[in-house]
Amino acid sequence: MPIYLKNVSIGEQRGVNVLVRDGVVAAIGTAADPRGAQVVDCAGALLLPSFVDAHVHLDKTRIGGPRLHHAVTATVAERAANERLLRTQLKHDPFVFGSNLVRELSVMGTTHIRSHIDVDSDVKLRHVEAILKVREKYRGLMDIELVAFPQSGIIKSPGVAELMGEALRMGVDIVGGLDPEVFDNDRAGQLDRIFALASKSGAPIDIHLHEPGEVGLATIQAIVERVKAQGMQGRVTISHAYALGQISREQLAAILPQLAQQRIAILTSAPGAVNFPPVDALLDAGVLYAGVSDNIQDMWSPWGTGDQLERAMLLAYRNNFRADAPLQRCFTMVTENPAKLLKLAGHSLASIKVGMQANLTAVPAGDLETAILQRPARLFTMKAGRFTARNGKSLLPA
Ligand SMILES: [Zn+2]
Secondary structure, X not given: OOXXXXXXXXXXXXXXXXXXXXXXXXXXXXXOOOOOOEEEEEEEEEEEEOEEEEEEXXXXXXXXXXXXXXXXXXXXXXXXXXXXXXXXXXXOOHHHHHHHHXXXXXXXXXXEXXXXXXXXXXXXXXXXXXXXXXXXHOOOOOEEEEEEEOOOOOOOOOOHHHHHHHHHHHOOOEEEEEOOOOOOOOHHHHHHHHHHHHHHHOOOEEEEEOOOHHHHHHHHXXXXXHXXXXXXXXXXXXXXXXXXXXXXXXXXXXXXXXXHHOOEEEEEOOOOOOOOOOHHHHHHOOOXXXXXXXXXXXXXXXXXXXXXXXXXXXXXXXXXXXXXXXXXXXXXXXXXXXXXXXXXXXXXXXXXXOOOEOOEEEEOOOOHHHHHHHOOOOOEEEEOOEEEEEOOEEOOOO
């Protein structure tokens, strides 16, 4: 059934009606015809493109269950060990909790995600099997790209590279990685294995890189060299890349054009405790840079709500942005920038016009900046012309 969104704002245009039919925006204007359509009064809410969250962990979350009491941990290795312990103690079921998270993300206005899935010597491919089922369950309602993620290392965990290869054959889309130098103590060794997996399968790469300062920069440079050598321009993502926020201005000015040229994307959760890649410097250099949730109430971290408006706020807050233009820039980092990474056509405010695939959300806010600053609850989420959530309730199957 067609849907008639009555009385929305699109940018500066107020009191607009939008007719959605056959998955696309079919008409916009005061004269759009509601006959035969489900009429939804939006009371002047601001219409936005839906959110794209290019880095979550569906298999780690405990959302919908009792809050976990986290241990005090200092390093990535300690957290990984703690998580493996929790996973066993809780007899964690990634299918149940992964489904919970997909539903929650729909409530937050998100329609497209990329999720990492742990592959290690304990769980082997069990999380992969579970999350592939989650993807099937929500096909058409939430688009899900999957990454085989070696949370406990590759060099330190013999057999994991082979399991990752098997995960790709099972339908996982992307090769993951983790701190080759700091976690695996073998920068070249881990990168060689990841790039070999990518070469053999044709899959892109998305590597977690928490390595600090000069160490991290050396790893980023090693990644750039491999992208060049293997012709993988536009197919490699570095998640976190903290080093880019921790090196000198001169070092940053030297590496950013290389990232732009090799079309290596950078993702950040705008973390609170460490410096991370600065928004203006990366975007000015033409680097594809997006904001992501990463962990959401899971065995790695108790933080996270999956709200991408909140992510835009955190990006703005941590960069000390106050003016409208930089706030708007943060919005592109949770919509059109990650959409480019996930190869989605136009997913910006400007792309809300007739013919656009109807991936939309709406918030009761006078303008975009207010939406970021106040983060009101979403009125609805629409994926390809179908409501996937309304008024704080997911319409996806439990
Ligand atoms: Zn992550």
